[in-house]
Amino acid sequence: MKILDEVARFVARLAPEPVCDPCIAQKLSLDDVALASHELAGSHGFQRSKGVCRLRDQSGMVIRRH
Numbered sequence: 001m002k003i004l005d006e007v008a009r010f011v012a013r014l015a016p017e018p019v020c021d022p023c024i025a026q027k028l029s030l031d032d033v034a035l036a037s038h039e040l041a042g043s044h045g046f047q048r049s050k051g052v053c054r055l056r057d058q059s060g061m062v063i064r065r066h
Contacts, residue, residue, distance in 0.1 A: 007036040011046065011065050017054035018062035027055075037063045 006028050011019060024033045040063060041048035051062040 004036045007033050015065040018051045018064040020053040020062050023055040
């Protein structure tokens with residue numbers, strides 16, 4: 001399975017809650033998910049923006065699906 005697909009599924013499961021790249025990487029045991037998050041942004045209801053990560057309650061760049 002591609003990293004992009006894994007990230008998309010994980011973010012979709014948490015929808016509409018936002019999640020940050022480090023939390024995605026940790027939960028999926030992946031090294032780097034930033035490229036996948038950037039690629040998903042703006043497509044199929046995914047949005048990347050500044051916000052508060054649902055999993056660690058800290059501000060930063062997050063991705064969510066509406």
